[in-house]
Amino acid sequence: MRLDPNLTPDQRALVLKIQQKAKILAYGFVLGVPLTFGGAHYGITRSPIGFAGTAVGLVLVVVGGLALAQMQALKRQLRLITPDAWRSPAAHLPGARKAATQAAYINGLLVLLSFAATGYLLVKGAGWGAYGNSFGFGALMLSASVPFGMGIAAASTIPQLLQVIPAGAKVGRSLYSIIFVLATTVTGEGIKGGELPPTVVGGAVLLVCAGAMALLGKAAARMRGESG
Numbered sequence: 001m002r003l004d005p006n007l008t009p010d011q012r013a014l015v016l017k018i019q020q021k022a023k024i025l026a027y028g029f030v031l032g033v034p035l036t037f038g039g040a041h042y043g044i045t046r047s048p049i050g051f052a053g054t055a056v057g058l059v060l061v062v063v064g065g066l067a068l069a070q071m072q073a074l075k076r077q078l079r080l081i082t083p084d085a086w087r088s089p090a091a092h093l094p095g096a097r098k099a100a101t102q103a104a105y106i107n108g109l110l111v112l113l114s115f116a117a118t119g120y121l122l123v124k125g126a127g128w129g130a131y132g133n134s135f136g137f138g139a140l141m142l143s144a145s146v147p148f149g150m151g152i153a154a155a156s157t158i159p160q161l162l163q164v165i166p167a168g169a170k171v172g173r174s175l176y177s178i179i180f181v182l183a184t185t186v187t188g189e190g191i192k193g194g195e196l197p198p199t200v201v202g203g204a205v206l207l208v209c210a211g212a213m214a215l216l217g218k219a220a221a222r223m224r225g226e227s228g
Contacts, residue, residue, distance in 0.1 A: 014078045021071040028064020032057045033145055038138025050134065079167070089225060091164035099222035100169075104161040106212050106219075107154050107172040113179060113205070114151030118144050150175050169220035173213050180209040 039053025091097065121144045130136035154175055160168035187202030189195075 008081065010081055011078060014074055014081075018071055018074045018078070021067045021074065024067035025064045025071065028060045028062075028067060029145065030142065032060030032062075032064055033142045034135075034138030036061060036138075037141040038134040041137040042134035045134070091223075093225070096164055096223050096225065099219040100161045100164040103169040103172065103216055103219040103223075104158050106215055107157050107161065107168065109208075109212065110154040110172055110175055110179075111151045111158075113208075114147045114154060114175075117147035117179070117182075118151065121147070147179075150178065164223055166220045166223040169216045169223065173216040173220070176209045176212045176216070180206060180213070183209060 035053045035057030037057075039050045039055075039057055042050025043054060044050070091100075121140065125131060125136075125140040125144075128136065128140070130140035154172060157168035157171050183202045183205035185202075186198050187206060190197070190199030190202055
């Protein structure tokens with residue numbers, strides 16, 4: 001990922017450290033979650049040897065969790081030298097407060113969309129046969145953990161926005177962009193297969209995400225005291 005050329009040397013150093021921890025986090029969870037759940041499934045349905053996979057998976061998840069904790073500490077350091085992470089100097093203005101409240105509601109919708117996506121995957125997993133085999137179950141749990149994690153991340157931005165901190169809107173916009181890409185895939189598959197429900201649902205989510213990203217961009221600008 002290309003770094004922002006406007007970063008100061010201190011910000012750049014912290015961002016590079018955060019990216020390193022993010023890689024460890026990704027490997028820990030991408031490998032650990034399916035091993036944990038897939039191993040447990042195999043251990044219960046076939047052979048106790050599956051629990052060995054669960055043990056390895058749990059170790060990887062713990063490693064990922066430690067990396068996450070370290071990332072959060074680094075991010076707190078980064079916030080100390082990042083203007084958008086502080087309460088807006090325009091927080092006393094009605095327009096900035098209104099924009100922050102609007103952004104909080106929009107990110108609240110993102111929480112609901114993310115948890116709905118988690119539930120959707122868990123329900124659809126039955127139709128895909130994911131609950132019938134250990135590999136499928138592990139993969140399903142990994143897939144479901146992505147939108148669930150996004151929902152948690154979106155929820156964590158709401159207190160920031162209520163304090164008129166622009167960073168909350170920027171994070172929400174980034175998370176919406178991920179759902180936008182997923183909705184594009186669902187819509188494309190629906191059109192290709194001539195299936196109306198996924199086309200309609202995917203198209204509706206696309207519109208919601210596009211509108212949310214535009215509104216969050218404007219809200220962040222207003223919170224910073226800009227005319228946008």
